[in-house]
Amino acid sequence: MKIRPIILSGGAGTRLWPMSRVTLPKQLLPIVTERTMLQETACRVRTADFEQPLIVTDEEHRFFVESQLDAVGITPAAIILEPQGRNTAAAIALAANWISAEGEDQLMLVMPSDHLVRNAHGFRRAVAAAASAAVEGALVAFGIRPDSVHTGYGYIEAGDSVGEDETTLPVIRFVEKPAREAAEQFVASGRFYWNAGIFLFSASRFLAELGQHAPEISEAVRSAMEQSTNDRNFVRPNPAAFAPSPNISVDYAVMEKTGAAVVMPVDIGWSDIGSWATLWNVSAKDEAGNSVAGDVVTLDVSDSILRSQGDATVAAIGLHKMVVVATRDAILVAPLDRAEDVKTIVQKMDAAGYGSVNSPTRVYRPWGSYERMDGGERFQTKRIVVNPGASLSLQKHKHRSEHWIVVNGTAEVTVGHQVSLLQENESTYIPAGTVHRLANPGSEPLHLIEVQCGSYLGEDDILRIDDRYGRSATDAS
Amino acid sequence: MKIRPIILSGGAGTRLWPMSRVTLPKQLLPIVTERTMLQETACRVRTADFEQPLIVTDEEHRFFVESQLDAVGITPAAIILEPQGRNTAAAIALAANWISAEGEDQLMLVMPSDHLVRNAHGFRRAVAAAASAAVEGALVAFGIRPDSVHTGYGYIEAGDSVGEDETTLPVIRFVEKPAREAAEQFVASGRFYWNAGIFLFSASRFLAELGQHAPEISEAVRSAMEQSTNDRNFVRPNPAAFAPSPNISVDYAVMEKTGAAVVMPVDIGWSDIGSWATLWNVSAKDEAGNSVAGDVVTLDVSDSILRSQGDATVAAIGLHKMVVVATRDAILVAPLDRAEDVKTIVQKMDAAGYGSVNSPTRVYRPWGSYERMDGGERFQTKRIVVNPGASLSLQKHKHRSEHWIVVNGTAEVTVGHQVSLLQENESTYIPAGTVHRLANPGSEPLHLIEVQCGSYLGEDDILRIDDRYGRSATDAS
Numbered sequence: 001m002k003i004r005p006i007i008l009s010g011g012a013g014t015r016l017w018p019m020s021r022v023t024l025p026k027q028l029l030p031i032v033t034e035r036t037m038l039q040e041t042a043c044r045v046r047t048a049d050f051e052q053p054l055i056v057t058d059e060e061h062r063f064f065v066e067s068q069l070d071a072v073g074i075t076p077a078a079i080i081l082e083p084q085g086r087n088t089a090a091a092i093a094l095a096a097n098w099i100s101a102e103g104e105d106q107l108m109l110v111m112p113s114d115h116l117v118r119n120a121h122g123f124r125r126a127v128a129a130a131a132s133a134a135v136e137g138a139l140v141a142f143g144i145r146p147d148s149v150h151t152g153y154g155y156i157e158a159g160d161s162v163g164e165d166e167t168t169l170p171v172i173r174f175v176e177k178p179a180r181e182a183a184e185q186f187v188a189s190g191r192f193y194w195n196a197g198i199f200l201f202s203a204s205r206f207l208a209e210l211g212q213h214a215p216e217i218s219e220a221v222r223s224a225m226e227q228s229t230n231d232r233n234f235v236r237p238n239p240a241a242f243a244p245s246p247n248i249s250v251d252y253a254v255m256e257k258t259g260a261a262v263v264m265p266v267d268i269g270w271s272d273i274g275s276w277a278t279l280w281n282v283s284a285k286d287e288a289g290n291s292v293a294g295d296v297v298t299l300d301v302s303d304s305i306l307r308s309q310g311d312a313t314v315a316a317i318g319l320h321k322m323v324v325v326a327t328r329d330a331i332l333v334a335p336l337d338r339a340e341d342v343k344t345i346v347q348k349m350d351a352a353g354y355g356s357v358n359s360p361t362r363v364y365r366p367w368g369s370y371e372r373m374d375g376g377e378r379f380q381t382k383r384i385v386v387n388p389g390a391s392l393s394l395q396k397h398k399h400r401s402e403h404w405i406v407v408n409g410t411a412e413v414t415v416g417h418q419v420s421l422l423q424e425n426e427s428t429y430i431p432a433g434t435v436h437r438l439a440n441p442g443s444e445p446l447h448l449i450e451v452q453c454g455s456y457l458g459e460d461d462i463l464r465i466d467d468r469y470g471r472s473a474t475d476a477s
Numbered sequence: 478m479k480i481r482p483i484i485l486s487g488g489a490g491t492r493l494w495p496m497s498r499v500t501l502p503k504q505l506l507p508i509v510t511e512r513t514m515l516q517e518t519a520c521r522v523r524t525a526d527f528e529q530p531l532i533v534t535d536e537e538h539r540f541f542v543e544s545q546l547d548a549v550g551i552t553p554a555a556i557i558l559e560p561q562g563r564n565t566a567a568a569i570a571l572a573a574n575w576i577s578a579e580g581e582d583q584l585m586l587v588m589p590s591d592h593l594v595r596n597a598h599g600f601r602r603a604v605a606a607a608a609s610a611a612v613e614g615a616l617v618a619f620g621i622r623p624d625s626v627h628t629g630y631g632y633i634e635a636g637d638s639v640g641e642d643e644t645t646l647p648v649i650r651f652v653e654k655p656a657r658e659a660a661e662q663f664v665a666s667g668r669f670y671w672n673a674g675i676f677l678f679s680a681s682r683f684l685a686e687l688g689q690h691a692p693e694i695s696e697a698v699r700s701a702m703e704q705s706t707n708d709r710n711f712v713r714p715n716p717a718a719f720a721p722s723p724n725i726s727v728d729y730a731v732m733e734k735t736g737a738a739v740v741m742p743v744d745i746g747w748s749d750i751g752s753w754a755t756l757w758n759v760s761a762k763d764e765a766g767n768s769v770a771g772d773v774v775t776l777d778v779s780d781s782i783l784r785s786q787g788d789a790t791v792a793a794i795g796l797h798k799m800v801v802v803a804t805r806d807a808i809l810v811a812p813l814d815r816a817e818d819v820k821t822i823v824q825k826m827d828a829a830g831y832g833s834v835n836s837p838t839r840v841y842r843p844w845g846s847y848e849r850m851d852g853g854e855r856f857q858t859k860r861i862v863v864n865p866g867a868s869l870s871l872q873k874h875k876h877r878s879e880h881w882i883v884v885n886g887t888a889e890v891t892v893g894h895q896v897s898l899l900q901e902n903e904s905t906y907i908p909a910g911t912v913h914r915l916a917n918p919g920s921e922p923l924h925l926i927e928v929q930c931g932s933y934l935g936e937d938d939i940l941r942i943d944d945r946y947g948r949s950a951t952d953a954s
Contacts, residue, residue, distance in 0.1 A: 018792070297829070299822045300815075312787070312803070313833055315495070315826065317811035317818050324810050326789070326803075333801050333810055334794035338777075341794050345776045349792065352774070356790055374850040374860055374926070378901070379884035381858060381926055383851055403882045403904050405928045407856035424855070425930040427880050427906065449851070449858055451882045451926050453902035 001135050001202065003127065004077070004106045005045040005053040006095040009038055009065055009113040010085055014346045015275050015339075017357065018330035019307065022350075024360040027114035028064050031273055032282060038065065038113045039072045044120045045109065049128065052077040054098060056091045060477060062234055063366040063469065076233065083224070083239035086217075088197070089253035090245045093210055093221035094237060099203040101225065107134050108206065110199040110250075116282055118269025126266045129167045130200050133262055139209065140168060140200040141255060143193025143263040144270045149183045152274060154195035154251060157186075158263045168262040174251055193263055195251065196270055209260065214253040220245035231470050276323040276332075277339035280305040294326075305336070310361070328371075330356040365477070366469040367392050368445070379453050384438070386411070386446040391439035393467035400454030400461060402430040404438070409446035412439040435465060478612050478679060480604065481554070481583045482522040482530040483572040486515055486542055486590040487562055491823045492752050492816075494834065495807035496784065499827075501837040504591035505541050508750055509759060515542065515590045516549045521597045522586065526605065529554040531575060533568045537954060539711055540843040540946065553710065560701070560716035565674070566694050566730035567722045570687055571714060574702035576680040584611050585683065587676040587727075593759055595746025603743045606644045607677050610739055616686065617645060617677040618732060620670025620740040621747045626660045629751060631672035631728060634663075635740045645739040651728055670740055672728065673747055686737065691730040697722035708947050753800040753809075754816035757782040771803075782813070787838070805848075807833040842954070843946040844869050845922070856930050861915070863888070863923040868916035870944035877931030877938060879907040881915070886923035889916040912942060 013025030020026040027038045035043065042053055055076045057065050065079055080094050092110055099106050109127055117123050130140045143156050154176050158169035174195065178186065186192035211218040224237035224245075246253070255261050271282050283291035283305065290301055294308030301319045308314045310328035323339060325332045332342065350357045362371040367390035374381040386392070386409075394414065404413065405427040413420055413428050414437040421441070422428060430436045432454060440446035454461075459476045471477060490502030497503040504515045512520065519530055532553045534542050542556055557571050569587055576583050586604055594600050607617045620633050631653050635646035651672065655663065663669035688695040697719055704715035723730070732738050748759050760768035760782065767778055771785030778796045785791045787805035800816060802809045809819065827834045839848040844867035851858040863869070863886075871891065881890065882904040890897055890905050891914040898918070899905060907913045909931060917923035936953045948954060 297822060297826055297831075299818060299825065308808075310789070311806060312789075313807045313826070313831060315807060315809050315822050317809075317822055318815035319810065319812075322810075324808075326808050329788060330790045330792060331785075331801075331803050331808060332792050332794075333796060333799075335796075338795035341776060345774060345792050345794055348776065349774055349790070354774075354790060373858060376860075376924060377885055379924075379926070381850060383853075401902055403880075405880045405930075407928065407930060408854055425878055427904070427928075429904065447853060447856075449856070449928050451884065451904075451928075453882075453884060 001131070002051050002104075002106045003049060003109050003131065003200075004051040004099060005042070006092065006108050006110045007038070007041055007053050007055050007113050008088060008091050008110065009055055009057040009061065010082055010091060013114070014357070015343055016273070016279065017342055017346050018325055018327045018332055019309065021356075021360045022358040023060060025114065026273065028061065028068065031279065032116055035072065036068050037116070037273070039068050041111055041113045041115070042069055042074050043072055044117060044123060045111075046074060047124060049124065050109070051106065054095050055079045056082060056094055058082050058085070063477070064364055066233065067364075067366070078235050079233055080235045080237065083237055083242045085247070086242065086245045087247045088250040089210070089214060089217050089248050090221055090242070092199075092206065092250050093217055094225060096203040096206050096210070097221055097225040098235065100207060105202055105204045107131060107200060107202050110197075112197045112272075114273065115196065115198075116269070116271040116273055118282075119267070123266065123268045126264055126268065127200060130264045133168045133264075134200045134202060137205050137260055138168065138201070138262045139205065139255060139258055139260045140262055140264050141171070142196055142198040142200070143265050144196050145265060145267055146187045146192065146194055149180065149187050150194070151177055151180055151183050153177065153272075155183070155186050155192045156195050156263050157192050158265070168264045171261040171263050174256040176251075193265055196272075199250070199255075200264075205260065206254070209254050209258045213257040214246065214248070217245050217248075217253060234470075275339040276305055276325070276334075276342065277336045280323070280336055303336075327356075328361040330354075365392075366390070368440075370450075375457075378455055378457075379451065380457050382450045382452070384448045384450050386438060386440040386448070388440055388443050388445060391468055392437060393464040393469075393471060394435060394437040395462055395464050396435045397432055397454075397461045398463070399432060399456040400452045401432045402436075403451040403453070404428050404430070405449045405451075407447050407449055409440060409444050410442040411446050411448060412441045413437070414439075478608070479528050479581075479583045480526060480586050480608065480677075481528040481576060482519070483569065483585050483587045484515070484518055484530050484532050484590050485565060485568050485587065486532055486534040486538065487559055487568060490591070491834070492820055493750070493756065494819055494823045495802055495804045495809055496786065498833075498837045499835040500537060502591065503750065505538065505545065508756065509593055512549065513545050514593070514750070516545050518588055518590045518592070519546055519551050520549055521594060521600060522588075523551060524601060526601065527586070528583065531572050532556045533559060533571055535559050535562070540954070541841055543710065544843065555712050556710055557712045557714065560714055560719045562724070563694075563719065563722045564724045565727040566687070566691060566725050567698055567719070569676075569683065569727050570694055570698035571702060573680040573683050573687075574698055575712065577684060578702065582679055582681045584608060584677060584679050587674075589674045589749075591750065592673065592675075593746070593748040593750055595759075596744070600743065600745045603741055603745065604677060607741045610645045610741075611677045611679060614682050614737055615645065615678070615739045616682065616732060616735055616737045617739055617741050618648070619673055619675040619677070620742050621673050622742060622744055623664045623669065623671055626657065626664050627671070628654055628657055628660050630654065630749075632660070632663050632669045633672050633740050634669050635742070645741050648738040648740050651733040651738075653728075670742055673749075676727070676732075677741075682737065683731070686731050686735045690734040691723065691725070694722045694725075694730060752816040753782055753802070753811075753819065754813045757800070757813055780813075804833075805838040842869075843867070845917075847927075852934075855932055855934075856928065857934050859927045859929070861925045861927050863915060863917040863925070865917055865920050865922060868945055869914060870941040870946075870948060871912060871914040872939055872941050873912045874909055874931075874938045875940070876909060876933040877929045878909045879913075880928040880930070881905050881907070882926045882928075884924050884926055886917060886921050887919040888923050888925060889918045890914070891916075
């Protein structure tokens with residue numbers, strides 16, 4: 001049976017804030033390597049043993065997912081867009097229904113998109129070894145041998161191997177995040193594994209178990225996929241049909257209830273990079289034990305993680321086991337052993353209305369990116385980068401006028417009925433209410449400074465008249 | 478005899494980096510109060526007992542000094558511009574010669590411009606009490622009773638009071654920065670005072686002592702002032718005549734050698750704000766012991782000093798006795814007990830060519846200010862603020878073109894022979910090589926976005942044709 005990777009890329013990320021944001025979770029960022037974690041996840045299963053991956057994500061991140069995979073030469077079989085977040089049971093069910101509709105049963109290799117797997121070869125070998133059990137109807141959970149007492153993960157208790165099968169073990173029980181004492185016993189016993197959220201099973205068997213143990217999810221997802229619409233490579237399940245699906249994890253909905261669960265113990269250099277402390281653990285470090293990226297100067301600093309992503313130099317003196325992360329709009333300073341509290345301060349800031357919790361300073365769009373550089377009363381300044389050959393939508397704004405100055409590259413500018421080419425050091429003006437479009441006809445990125453003037457400057461002041469990326473008239477994404 | 482305040486405002490500042498910079502020392506910044514330390518120093522002696530102050534500073538800071546004093550309604554008697562830094566002996570001698578040239582002998586109250594004096598009333602009372610000794614020919618040094626063992630200050634050993642004079646004490650000796658053991662003995666003895674660099678003496682007596690103990694300084698400064706030029710309120714001593722002056726402190730040149738020195742013990746809430754630790758000591762603190770300014774969010778932070786000056790939020794977790802200072806281009810993180818090492822890391826960064834060591838992100842000019850907001854290959858973006866009624870010089874650039882967009886207020890723009898008014902949301906273009914001028918004819922500050930394009934964008938690409946502030950053709954200040 002063919003193996004189809006199912007990459008789950010939903011959800012928000014705040015534990016690596018301020019590097020990650022609610023709208024820019026860590027799977028979309030280059031955290032450990034120069035590739036994003038989503039790219040690493042997809043590349044891990046780019047061999048002849050695997051089909052093209054199926055991605056489950058959401059509307060907001062669809063262009064990220066598409067362009068990041070495109071950048072590593074991967075074209076997904078489809079990108080399924082969850083109408084709402086309904087947790088992993090429904091997400092996997094969407095993918096299972098997609099496979100089912102294709103006609104041929106397949107094995108589904110379910111993977112979160114934001115985990116580190118150092119030993120990709122070992123991982124693929126384990127998948128291959130688990131395939132026969134999955135073909136025979138088992139629901140295989142990959143179990144990570146614990147190397148520390150961790151209360152933030154679910155655990156799987158395994159029984160002794162039975163019969164001829166020496167690779168997978170029977171599951172005694174799933175345990176959700178345990179108390180410290182229980183976790184200590186689990187790790188000491190040698191019979192418990194971390195539940196990494198990586199699974200292998202056939203689509204048909206998964207759907208059968210789901211129908212039995214979680215019929216509401218089964219029904220909602222089946223109906224949503226039957227009424228789904230296609231737009232290029234994007235699949236949109238019917239929102240109204242999907243909405244009633246319970247919001248629960250696959251562990252809770254299926255794995256803990258089925259009699260067909262087995263565990264496949266693996267040693268694959270796994271980490272969920274769940275905090276700055278975990279990231280420091282797995283990062284390359286200098287001789288002082290520091291993981292440093294960006295413009296950082298140190299004096300007597302050890303065992304720390306230091307990141308500068310904005311324009312500012314981080315100058316650190318006399319730090320030990322600290323995290324310092326500077327972005328253009330937010331700076332985090334904390335001891336590494338308080339890394340779990342990043343979540344708490346982010347919640348506090350979110351409640352106080354801090355924009356830096358949700359939005360990154362640089363916003364990615366299907367055509368390139370923009371970044372707000374300055375702003376004040378009735379104006380703001382943005383740097384806009386348009387990819388070669390790309391084009392923004394034909395649009396107009398009700399409340400703001402725009403001044404555009406080309407600083408690198410060539411722009412094709414439509415203002416009203418006039419189309420003109422602007423070179424470096426040339427400018428144009430778009431009065432409020434005027435239909436306009438910006439495109440890059442060149443082979444190099446176009447850099448443009450936009451000065452917006454107006455009493456209202458929100459991103460939602462946009463009316464799209466035509467868009468090559470299929471965005472609707474008022475879609476600000 | 479009248480008392481003339483002499484405010485010394487020379488020298489660079491790095492110990493409060495990144496808030497202070499080499500070109501923006503701490504006397505020009507609002508460090509403890511909302512006024513700058515220079516303003517506080519001048520306001521401290523704004524009573525009927527004192528003449529208008531005489532300021533000694535340098536070319537680079539002349540407009541800062543003038544506009545900061547103007548902002549608190551103080552017009553200095555004169556602003557003497559040191560052609561080169563030659564330490565306090567020569568700086569005080571410049572002022573003494575200025576008084577001497579006015580014809581009437583006066584008492585000189587010499588004050589550094591960057592010290593905190595909490596008890597201004599007590600300070601003025603001490604000056605009044607010391608005046609009679611100064612009139613009779615004494616060189617009075619104000620001595621601070623030590624409240625800690627400090628090895629960074631000079632000490633003055635005082636003898637027992639003699640005769641009827643119960644206010645000043647005879648000086649036994651001056652001791653430069655002592656070793657710790659010596660400093661401990663000094664403080665324990667009760668006979669030693671910190672030398673705060675505040676002095677009171679008559680101009681005639683100072684010049685006589687200087688002529689006797691430091692004839693080279695005396696001669697160089699006399700000659701430089703005889704050949705000085707005046708420009709509005711600025712006095713420029715002759716650079717060639719001034720250059721040979723030895724570069725030594727008034728303590729070393731005069732106070733340690735004269736037989737006329739006395740010490741006036743004072744208890745005036747003095748601090749030199751010599752480091753972030755000292756600043757934390759004297760700052761207002763919240764109930765957790767934190768001194769916080771700007772956009773800062775904390776979780777379990779105590780006894781720390783936290784500053785955000787740029788656009789970024791500082792989010793601090795679990796810090797104790799730390800300093801975190803964020804500016805647009807540099808972020809300092811250190812334990813308070815390593816505050817003295819700021820100097821070391823700044824030297825390290827200076828050696829590595831970091832611009833943030835020297836220049837502030839916002840640059841002040843006589844007409845207003847500018848701040849670089851963005852920049853890349855062959856372009857940069859600045860926010861320019863022009864004060865009401867102010868005007869930049871008539872100028873041209875060889876290498877760069879400029880795009881101006883008015884975002885607040887009204888601009889009077891000269892481009893070539895054309896003069897026009899630009900309102901909010903209007904723009905203009907100045908090709909390289911074209912003579913131009915920007916002015917604010919309105920009554921509100923003018924905010925303008927400038928996008929510069931060109932292969933060379935340095936501040937020294939400027940040719941001034943006409944300047945109302947008396948700056949020369951190539952003066953970039």
